[in-house]
Amino acid sequence: MKPREISVTVNAKHYRSEVPPRLTLLDYLREVLGLTGTHAGCEHGVCGACSVIFDGQPIRSCLMFAIQADGHEVETVEGLAGADGGLSPLQDAFWEAHALQCGYCTPGMLMASHALLRANPDPTEDEIKEAIGGNLCRCTGYQQIVEAVRLAAKRMREADPEAGPEGNKDRVDE
Amino acid sequence: MSSEAPEGRRFRYVSRKRRTKEDRRFIAGQGRFVADISLPGMKHVALVTSPHPAARIEAIRTEEALKIEGVLAVITGEELARATDPLMSGLNLPDVRRFPLAVDRARYAGEWVAAVVADSRYIAEDGAELVEVDYDPLPFVVDAEEAMNEDAPAVHPAHGTNVLYQRKFVYGAVDDDFAAADHRLAFRACWGRSSTVPIETFGVLAEWHPGTGILDVWASIQMPKYPEQIARALRLDANCVRVHYDVDVGGSYGVKRGIKHTVLVGYLARKLGCPVRLIEDRLENMTGGDAHGPERIFDVEAAFNGDGEIRSLRIRALDNVGAYAGRAPLQLAKPIGAIVGPYRINSVEYEAISVTTNKTVQEAVRGFGQSPTNFAIETAVDKIARALDLDRVEIRKRNFIRKDEFPYTIPSGSEYDSGDYLTVQDKVLDLADFPALLARRDALRAEGTLAGIGISSCLEPSGGNAAFEPLFNPANETTTWMESCVTKIDLAGTVTSIMATASAGQGHETLVATVTAEELERDPDGIRVVRSDSLASLPSNSPVASRMAIMLGGAASGAAKILKRKLIDIAAHNLQLPADRLVYEGGNVAVRDDPGKKLAWDELVEIAHRKYHQMPLGMEPGLQASYVWEVPKGGELPDADGRVRMYPCYSFEAHIPLIEIDRDTGQVKILEYFIGHDCGTMINPDIVHGMVYGGIAHGIGAALYEIFAYNEDGQLLTGTFMDYLLPSVHEIPDIKMVDHSTPSPLTSMGQKGTGEGGYLGAPAAVASAVNDALAPLGLELDALPMRPGDIEALLRTKSG
Ligand code: FES
Numbered sequence: 006m007k008p009r010e011i012s013v014t015v016n017a018k019h020y021r022s023e024v025p026p027r028l029t030l031l032d033y034l035r036e037v038l039g040l041t042g043t044h045a046g047c048e049h050g051v052c053g054a055c056s057v058i059f060d061g062q063p064i065r066s067c068l069m070f071a072i073q074a075d076g077h078e079v080e081t082v083e084g085l086a087g088a089d090g091g092l093s094p095l096q097d098a099f100w101e102a103h104a105l106q107c108g109y110c111t112p113g114m115l116m117a118s119h120a121l122l123r124a125n126p127d128p129t130e131d132e133i134k135e136a137i138g139g140n141l142c143r144c145t146g147y148q149q150i151v152e153a154v155r156l157a158a159k160r161m162r163e164a165d166p167e168a169g170p171e172g173n174k175d176r177v178d179e
Numbered sequence: 180m181s182s183e184a185p186e187g188r189r190f191r192y193v194s195r196k197r198r199t200k201e202d203r204r205f206i207a208g209q210g211r212f213v214a215d216i217s218l219p220g221m222k223h224v225a226l227v228t229s230p231h232p233a234a235r236i237e238a239i240r241t242e243e244a245l246k247i248e249g250v251l252a253v254i255t256g257e258e259l260a261r262a263t264d265p266l267m268s269g270l271n272l273p274d275v276r277r278f279p280l281a282v283d284r285a286r287y288a289g290e291w292v293a294a295v296v297a298d299s300r301y302i303a304e305d306g307a308e309l310v311e312v313d314y315d316p317l318p319f320v321v322d323a324e325e326a327m328n329e330d331a332p333a334v335h336p337a338h339g340t341n342v343l344y345q346r347k348f349v350y351g352a353v354d355d356d357f358a359a360a361d362h363r364l365a366f367r368a369c370w371g372r373s374s375t376v377p378i379e380t381f382g383v384l385a386e387w388h389p390g391t392g393i394l395d396v397w398a399s400i401q402m403p404k405y406p407e408q409i410a411r412a413l414r415l416d417a418n419c420v421r422v423h424y425d426v427d428v429g430g431s432y433g434v435k436r437g438i439k440h441t442v443l444v445g446y447l448a449r450k451l452g453c454p455v456r457l458i459e460d461r462l463e464n465m466t467g468g469d470a471h472g473p474e475r476i477f478d479v480e481a482a483f484n485g486d487g488e489i490r491s492l493r494i495r496a497l498d499n500v501g502a503y504a505g506r507a508p509l510q511l512a513k514p515i516g517a518i519v520g521p522y523r524i525n526s527v528e529y530e531a532i533s534v535t536t537n538k539t540v541q542e543a544v545r546g547f548g549q550s551p552t553n554f555a556i557e558t559a560v561d562k563i564a565r566a567l568d569l570d571r572v573e574i575r576k577r578n579f580i581r582k583d584e585f586p587y588t589i590p591s592g593s594e595y596d597s598g599d600y601l602t603v604q605d606k607v608l609d610l611a612d613f614p615a616l617l618a619r620r621d622a623l624r625a626e627g628t629l630a631g632i633g634i635s636s637c638l639e640p641s642g643g644n645a646a647f648e649p650l651f652n653p654a655n656e657t658t659t660w661m662e663s664c665v666t667k668i669d670l671a672g673t674v675t676s677i678m679a680t681a682s683a684g685q686g687h688e689t690l691v692a693t694v695t696a697e698e699l700e701r702d703p704d705g706i707r708v709v710r711s712d713s714l715a716s717l718p719s720n721s722p723v724a725s726r727m728a729i730m731l732g733g734a735a736s737g738a739a740k741i742l743k744r745k746l747i748d749i750a751a752h753n754l755q756l757p758a759d760r761l762v763y764e765g766g767n768v769a770v771r772d773d774p775g776k777k778l779a780w781d782e783l784v785e786i787a788h789r790k791y792h793q794m795p796l797g798m799e800p801g802l803q804a805s806y807v808w809e810v811p812k813g814g815e816l817p818d819a820d821g822r823v824r825m826y827p828c829y830s831f832e833a834h835i836p837l838i839e840i841d842r843d844t845g846q847v848k849i850l851e852y853f854i855g856h857d858c859g860t861m862i863n864p865d866i867v868h869g870m871v872y873g874g875i876a877h878g879i880g881a882a883l884y885e886i887f888a889y890n891e892d893g894q895l896l897t898g899t900f901m902d903y904l905l906p907s908v909h910e911i912p913d914i915k916m917v918d919h920s921t922p923s924p925l926t927s928m929g930q931k932g933t934g935e936g937g938y939l940g941a942p943a944a945v946a947s948a949v950n951d952a953l954a955p956l957g958l959e960l961d962a963l964p965m966r967p968g969d970i971e972a973l974l975r976t977k978s979g
């Protein structure tokens with residue numbers, strides 16, 4: 006099959022690329038754009054290691070083709086930090102709570118939690134678990150991850166008490 | 180506030196809350212995993228695998244595959260076997276030969292038969308689909324007991340039998356103890372084939388440089404003596420293989436052994452003259468990678484008295500290692516180092532049988548065989564309690580080795596260094612508010628719910644000297660399992676430590692920085708920890724056997740102490756005072772009774788790096804030290820009866836879960852989980868706690884969900900994450916943990932190992948809880964995993 010031209014916005018940067026139609030979005034991010042923060046764990050939609058945010062929604066980039074992202078907007082772990090390279094409150098909370106060990110599931114966990122906190126700044130424990138329920142971690146037993154998301158939510162609320170849910174409120178979780 | 184240490188040592192940095200060194204790069208998406216590394220001109224590998232559990236390979240046709248644009252080469256087992264030597268085995272089995280690709284005969288469904296190299300992984304997979312293999316299916320066997328039958332199909336006909344290892348060890352007066360005991364009981368307990376299943380599959384990239392004759396290797400690896408094994412199989416000198424340890428490993432917990440993968444890509448890189456990368460996909464990983472763990476049948480007999488005193492055990496462990504030997508059979512040997520658990524059991528008979536079958540090859544799994552054995556021992560303790568109508572907590576109390584009995588030598592020869600099992604158990608009972616927990620269970624039962632409390636304790640042998648190698652293979656006289664660290668203070672006064680291994684989430688950089696900081700009294704945040712490559716480094720034995728806090732920690736301490744001594748000597752020389760009149764404080768050296776008189780860190784560094792004329796006579800210039808640490812109390816071979824000192828340090832845990840079982844579905848829900856934990860001095864509490872939580876989650880998986888299941892056709896049924904069920908956050912309860920510290924007298928700071936314990940105790944604890952829930956119905960289940968279907972089928976035997 007002939008390569009197709011796509012134009013995609015990733016972490017607010019615009020890219021124009023020629024890609025084979027069967028290239029997954031995951032491989033596009035990693036191999037074509039060099040954004041290797043997004044990881045492959047199963048490539049069949051179960052582990053969530055490849056989670057990115059697609060037009061505001063968390064999705065699994067292993068289950069999508071790059072050409073389906075044509076004209077859309079993608080956010081990856083590389084986009085979480087501020088322009089100055091400073092960590093986001095969520096990233097910082099992951100560090101503080103030691104919410105990771107090998108770090109392999111971490112970008113997916115961060116993206117799933119990031120989408121949660123954007124939509125719901127004050128999630129309950131069950132809502133946190135729901136948000137990361139499709140992301141497998143073999144190292145941590147999840148405890149410090151849940152703690153980190155809770156900590157991030159608290160700090161973000163303290164820093165900006167006015168903040169409300171942003172984006173699409175009737176967001177559907179995968 | 181300082182933390183306590185052995186002999187009242189007070190710590191500045193050790194045991195304190197501190198952010199880890201490693202996490203920062205991962206949360207920014209800047210880990211460097213093997214799949215993130217690409218080299219110009221790099222090619223990719225996909226594998227052709229056998230669909231049959233046993234078959235003769237009649238012919239392999241590669242022409243169609245080679246016609247695809249972008250396919251470079253297809254290689255077969257025959258070609259590879261001509262150019263390489265067989266992979267090393269843990270046992271002495273000259274007729275059980277293994278190569279990365281099957282030669283003549285495939286021995287399990289999923290075994291690699293040919294490899295396709297192409298411009299991209301996509302194209303390599305296209306090529307793999309077009310490789311045609313003619314198979315002549317052969318009889319096969321997947322069940323370990325059937326494999327032992329005389330007329331069973333031979334997995335390795337040249338070896339003559341499917342039994343790879345069988346030996347009965349008798350430790351102490353077993354027959355006498357059985358004869359003298361008031362009671363005995365016998366049972367069978369089964370441990371299903373599960374494993375560690377990291378989220379990152381295995382991957383390796385190799386590049387051959389003809390100009391230097393060096394093979395560069397980047398891999399997702401956790402394998403002792405990895406460079407030497409690759410070199411040997413590739414018929415290269417060991418100093419021709421350079422393994423780069425600065426690769427982040429996306430989880431391993433034992434399995435990432437990667438020898439066959441590396442030999443394959445090493446060969447390809449050399450043959451094709453370009454860098455070659457193999458990243459397993461999930462199916463390749465689960466069916467033909469280093470994926471599977473122990474699968475064991477335990478037949479246990481216990482002899483005990485009416486008061487609950489356990490006098491003796493007879494344990495027969497039959498392990499199905501799959502189609503080749505590797506290091507896996509040694510997983511039957513390690514448990515000998517803790518064969519009586521935390522109990523004063525006078526004698527033990529242990530028969531270890533390793534059997535080959537037409538299943539995927541077993542690899543090392545967290546605890547190296549200790550978790551299944553612990554499950555068998557704890558099941559015995561629970562059954563004895565039930566037989567005597569004795570409380571399960573009480574029976575453990577009565578049999579625990581007491582605090583004042585350490586060091587305690589067990590019948591099989593290992594010496595437990597230290598412990599306070601009663602206190603740890605008391606602490607976790609308090610944490611759980613045990614009377615209230617019992618009341619809650621009983622209230623649930625009164626409502627008609629099947630509820631149960633699990634009790635288990637476990638030891639985590641740590642820091643071992645691999646004495647199981649000579650025990651099972653006398654041709655191998657390994658009695659050390661050393662670890663090294665190099666530390667230097669540069670001209671600018673900053674400190675860098677160098678380790679010689681990759682890590683898979685255990686926090687070794689934090690470990691080294693914390694320990695070095697503690698010894699040198701410098702801020703750990705300013706200490707850099709890097710990883711060398713295998714040619715530039717001193718020996719390492721990789722992070723296996725819960726050993727790094729002990730061994731790498733000990734090596735880092737040793738190197739830092741040399742530097743500290745050197746700084747003091749330089750000061751003594753320049754202050755013209757004997758060293759014992761000086762004090763080292765925060766890197767500065769001052770006169771004890773005249774603290775104003777001192778040489779500061781920067782001055783001392785300046786002297787060492789620039790002013791040789793101010794150095795003590797004969798002292799090496801600069802500030803650098805290397806230290807290679809031997810396993811404490813290592814160095815002994817097993818005696819003729821198989822008694823051997825196997826591990827120096829023993830951590831302890833006591834687990835208490837509360838569960839309920841859905842009567843209709845058989846689904847187990849864990850309502851509470853409490854754990855008391857003692858790994859001596861904790862270097863970094865967050866890391867210790869994280870590994871315990873993660874280990875428990877892993878153990879819950881092994882207890883309730885995870886299995887590499889096979890059907891009668893010898894096909895693996897659970898090769899994806901849809902069928903092999905890793906616990907998600909929904910299956911894992913909040914774990915409540917209480918710490919205790921009984922420092923080890925053998926280590927630099929009183930530390931012991933901690934990476935395995937959660938996993939070593941959790942399966943037994945969950946099984947204990949399930950059986951407590953089933954007990955009122957008069958039912959028992961002694962096979963893991965206890966999946967909903969298994970429990971539901973058992974419940975049906977009662978209802979209908
Ligand atoms: S890699 Fe996409 S869900 Fe696992």
Ligand code: FES
Nearest residue numbers: 106110142143144
């Ligand atoms: S941190 Fe290793 S898989 Fe989650």
